[in-house]
Amino acid sequence: MLVKTYGSAVSGIDAKTITIEVDITRGIKFYLVGLPDNAVKESEQRIRAALKNNGYRVPGKQIVINMAPADIRKEGSAYDLPLAIGILAANKEFEDDKLADYVIMGELSLDGSILPIKGALPIAIQAKQEGFKGLILPKENAREAAIVNDIDVFGVVNVGEVIDFFKEEIKISPTKVDTRKEFYAGLDNISADFSDVKGQENIKKALEIAAAGGHNVIMIGPPGAGKTMLAKRMPGILPPLSLQEALETTKIHSVSGKLSANDTLMTSRPFRSPHHTISDVALVGGGTHPQPGEISLAHNGVLFLDELPEFKRTVLEVMRQPIEDRVVTISRAKSTVDYPASFMLVTSMNPCPCGYYNHPDKACLCAPGMVQKYLNKISGPLLDRIDLHVEVTPVNFDELTKKEKGENSQKIRERVIKARDIQENRFAENEKIHANSQMNTKQIQSHCKLDEQSQVLLKTAMEKLDLSARAYDRILKVARTIADLDKAESISSAHIAEAIQYRSLDREGWAG
Numbered sequence: 001m002l003v004k005t006y007g008s009a010v011s012g013i014d015a016k017t018i019t020i021e022v023d024i025t026r027g028i029k030f031y032l033v034g035l036p037d038n039a040v041k042e043s044e045q046r047i048r049a050a051l052k053n054n055g056y057r058v059p060g061k062q063i064v065i066n067m068a069p070a071d072i073r074k075e076g077s078a079y080d081l082p083l084a085i086g087i088l089a090a091n092k093e094f095e096d097d098k099l100a101d102y103v104i105m106g107e108l109s110l111d112g113s114i115l116p117i118k119g120a121l122p123i124a125i126q127a128k129q130e131g132f133k134g135l136i137l138p139k140e141n142a143r144e145a146a147i148v149n150d151i152d153v154f155g156v157v158n159v160g161e162v163i164d165f166f167k168e169e170i171k172i173s174p175t176k177v178d179t180r181k182e183f184y185a186g187l188d189n190i191s192a193d194f195s196d197v198k199g200q201e202n203i204k205k206a207l208e209i210a211a212a213g214g215h216n217v218i219m220i221g222p223p224g225a226g227k228t229m230l231a232k233r234m235p236g237i238l239p240p241l242s243l244q245e246a247l248e249t250t251k252i253h254s255v256s257g258k259l260s261a262n263d264t265l266m267t268s269r270p271f272r273s274p275h276h277t278i279s280d281v282a283l284v285g286g287g288t289h290p291q292p293g294e295i296s297l298a299h300n301g302v303l304f305l306d307e308l309p310e311f312k313r314t315v316l317e318v319m320r321q322p323i324e325d326r327v328v329t330i331s332r333a334k335s336t337v338d339y340p341a342s343f344m345l346v347t348s349m350n351p352c353p354c355g356y357y358n359h360p361d362k363a364c365l366c367a368p369g370m371v372q373k374y375l376n377k378i379s380g381p382l383l384d385r386i387d388l389h390v391e392v393t394p395v396n397f398d399e400l401t402k403k404e405k406g407e408n409s410q411k412i413r414e415r416v417i418k419a420r421d422i423q424e425n426r427f428a429e430n431e432k433i434h435a436n437s438q439m440n441t442k443q444i445q446s447h448c449k450l451d452e453q454s455q456v457l458l459k460t461a462m463e464k465l466d467l468s469a470r471a472y473d474r475i476l477k478v479a480r481t482i483a484d485l486d487k488a489e490s491i492s493s494a495h496i497a498e499a500i501q502y503r504s505l506d507r508e509g510w511a512g
Helices: 043-052 080-090 120-129 139-145 159-166 179-185 201-213 227-231 243-255 280-284 313-317 320-325 370-375 409-426 441-447 452-464 471-485 493-500
Strands: 002-011 014-025 030-033 062-068 102-104 134-138 152-156 217-220 302-305 327-331 336-340 344-349 388-391
Touching: 002 080, 002 120, 014 080, 014 120, 030 043, 043 080, 062 080, 080 102, 080 159, 120 134, 120 139, 120 243, 134 139, 139 152, 152 159, 179 243, 201 217, 201 227, 201 344, 201 388, 201 409, 201 471, 217 227, 227 302, 227 344, 243 336, 280 313, 320 327, 409 471, 441 471, 452 471, 452 493, 471 493
Parallel strands: 002 102, 030 062, 102 134, 134 152, 217 344, 217 388, 302 344
Antiparallel strands: 002 014, 014 062, 327 336
């Protein structure tokens, strides 16, 4: 008898429905075709044990299973459950008339319990788009998949439960999640607040500018000056996620298996802080079975690279293209996968190996030329993609012991949102540009026009401070953001002056 069940294959952050055809005839062999990987081929043993331990058995006949379309590689153990249900239905253990209404996914333990899978959210989205009535998957993934409305999501814990459901001996209540309620409930949750940071008002201002314009930023300062503490508070001042951004971000974390059983929709912007020993593949994504890297997990959020010169140069160089294109393309011989990577890069570094170059109180112990050598670990092309260079100085005792708290993140966020609204209106005709940092040369010329006084100031600064040519566009972009925060239609000399001070590393002779 021929029976069809339905599963799903995840590619990138999207899913594709897989038709599992099971045919049982006279004979004794077990055939599994349709480009399965080793984990799928091993499902026969798991299915046999799981069914035996729940009072059923795999029939002693010839079983042919085809997983269509056959040109897509089927990977992982999540196909155990639809394969098992297909075998039982083909053996007439129950009627197969309801199978066409459901997508079924889940890994089987030998005792028949169902283990969680990756990518439940994109699977649910695809199942809804293709008109399936419901989705049957592990209970741990039910809340994540139930974000998708207008499809019943059934979380199950044991293969016997699924069999009884199709026999109509039990009813399973679908998992319900109020997506909009969950989304709006978590929007204003700020875990790390800027009010906790003592002093550093000029650095807070620089980070506010970075958040308002979507600018990448590097903080240079001695150990203990507060660089990491400030960076961790960046997500709290960025505009809240839109519902579409939240869904896209959640899909990436779902595919990576980063969501727990209680997680539904991600409502806070992600903050990723990989260690400097990270590999190229772990940062940008890929591998034998392609998975999103840290830059994709930071999509719509912040990627923080602490002690930037300590990262391997090859690791930093592979980020150059994703920073520009905001997408990572993983190419293999038979397939190509795209992962979104629209993140804000925040980095920090010591000014020299000992950490005390330019320190107000402590002497630098580095040999001559070591400061420049240390800075040269970061390539010019990567540094060129960082708009703001901020020098962080240690906080003095009086500032540390002040009882008054500084301005909180919510107030800063409100100003950032207003500046982003101005930019959304400015770039309304271009769907790919949402912030000043994304402007190209033509748009800079159009939106960053200077009056005569501002032009004289910028020319003087570039000549006297020996600013590099690449600093010119960056200064104009940052000045445009500062003007937006001031709600000014045009860039003034004051905005240019403030933007100039954020190009420390472009000054000739900065490192001595």
